[in-house]
Amino acid sequence: MISLASRRLRFLRGRVKTLSTGFSPLHTTRNTSSTQSPIIPKYPIVSDIPAETSQFPFGFDLEEPEIWREVPPFSDVSYDEFLSWRWHTKIQNLVETKEQLSEFLYAVLPEEVPRPAGMAGMQTRDEFTGDVYSGIRKSAMSVRVMPYVLSRINWADPANCPIFRQFIPLGSIMVQDHPRVKPDSLHEQEDSPVDGIVHRYPDKALFLTVGVCPVYCVFCTRSYGVGANTEVLAKEPFKVSRTRFENAFAYVESQPDLKDIAISGGDAFYLPHHVLEWIGDRLIGMKNIERIRFATKGLAVAPNRFLDSSDPWTETLIRVSDKARRAGKLRNQSVLLRGVNDNVATMSSLIQKLAQMTIQPYYVYQCDMVPKVEHLRTPLQTILDLESELRGSIAGFYMPNFIVDLPEGGGKRLACSFESYDRDTGVSTFRAPVLTSKRKAGKIYKYYDPLPPSS
Ligand code: SF4
Incomplete structure (x- = not known):
């Protein structure tokens, strides 16, 4: 079994173009940030892991x-x-x-x-x-x-x-929702020029390919389209369909400034392997596209799949990354959740362990204002305190960005970059970054802390 692991590990080492993933505490699939992603990683890549190890690097x-x-x-x-x-x-x-x-x-x-x-x-x-x-x-x-x-x-x-x-x-x-909570709190549907594409930043877009995942997270930011209907929310699922994908490809190809596509959903882990390859081939073949990323929680919630040599998904992913001919990099995105990872010891341990596995701790998100997760949301002050306590205790290049993805599609901002934060009302304001939509650039957006239990 160890030789099987080593073989699969060798497949993975340094060859995945970019795989956004989540470990426990886990990622959420998001649009890409306004931060530039270097093609040559400044972080160690997976190939630095000794081949003879029996420790599969994904837990x-x-x-x-x-x-x-x-x-x-x-x-x-x-x-x-x-x-x-x-x-x-x-x-x-x-x-x-x-x-x-x-x-x-x-x-x-x-x-x-x-x-x-x-x-x-x-x-x-x-x-x-x-x-x-x-x-x-x-x-x-x-x-x-x-x-x-x-x-x-x-x-x-x-x-x-x-x-x-x-x-x-x-x-x-569970506690009552804040009155400002919305199913599509980030207004992704508003920034969707064609079905399945969220295009908010000039050079990056999100491709929502599939509406299912290996697990369903209570705090999913995309609850409006992921998983089965529930008693409180009817979904608008992302369907795997040739016509839908062809329309998305046509849009991506028509945008010369677009360079970076995150393939998400749902979870790319649930894309059939031949569809994964088809998507990879189509995007790699476009002159304007320089980077593609597959967003999955698979490494965290079903790492066994990467060791199962009878399953073609991993080898397909590697084949796609080989065709792309770029250095590989694994990144982690986590969501800050009350009672899960909202303390210095847990977050520090997560970052250290990711660093040991040569996975870049990329983003820690403030939990989005989506329905039925108020019991898991933390006030902005928690993420600010965490960042200030962790900074200085962790090597700078492994320090994640602590991010608020602004409600109503304002884009991602560093949590510490707020314009104002009234700790009594729990309302913070942020100025939007430069966005595809000129009407949003520089606009002020608000984030609301969860209401105190008494209210
Ligand atoms: S439910 Fe799926 S899309 Fe939502 S956060 Fe979890 S893995 Fe990501």
């Missing part, structure tokens, strides 16, 4: 005990099965319906589990399960969790497990 240690066997529904699952992408995506192994979730929870939960932090005492398994159902009824995101993620959750205390909190909602910790 999947081949010498680790078979941790999934500790989770009762997976106790009989062999190493080869657990490595298999096909096994992971079998309908009976994914947890995405209420019945599957119910069956899984009753199999893994002890009779009593602690209540969420701030609520004293224990609760019964039935009470906890009822809390999950109540969360699902209120959530803007449907539930889908991969076996790998299910095997990483602390089932003795799920309500306080940062991995659980990102993917499975609990009704008891």
